[in-house]
Amino acid sequence: GAGVSQSPSNKVTEKGKDVELRCDPISGHTALYWYRQSLGQGLEFLIYFQGNSAPDKSGLPSDRFSAERTGGSVSTLTIQRTQQEDSAVYLCASSPGTANTEAFFGQGTRLTVV
């Protein structure tokens, strides 16, 4: 596609359930980022993939959060045993991977845990 695609756009889940959020980056982009944006807040870094390097997981808030990137393309962010404080917009971005290049963002997945 022309841009970063995220699915679903909106997700409502019950507390304690697991959820998977998907990100399709721009074709050829080697870098992929996940961010979390809570209501009225800035973007909180979660995880970063760059090519075949080990991902930077330093932003994941707990071991309930994990992410993978298959074949250097599609990425899935998984949240296990969701809690109400996980409610937020989850944004994915990709970039060509060279220095000083723009990160292109998807429109995000709004997750609501009830």
Added chain:
Amino acid sequence: AQTVTQSQPEMSVQEAETVTLSCTYDTSENNYYLFWYKQPPSRQMILVIRQEAYKQQNATENRFSVNFQKAAKSFSLKISDSQLGDTAMYFCAFMLRGNTPLVFGKGTRLSVIA
């Protein structure tokens, strides 16, 4: 660790007037990049302008310009001839050279009033 501070949670400006959004950052590094992103209600993050730290000349993009003061670690955004479509959240972001994750401020909500 790098931090980005936006001290103005909300601002408003009359249509056709000029407004300046503030951003300061903290880093001990010398090679980095700075960005301003716009997030309208659609949630889509859009790059407004970028600045390489090694360049002394302030970046400009049409009605948008920055005042980059490296010694003061300040990176303000000036919007001239404000338009109703400029209404959005504006985020200042920092990235170290080497394509590391973007670090964002908490944002400034800008309202352009007719």
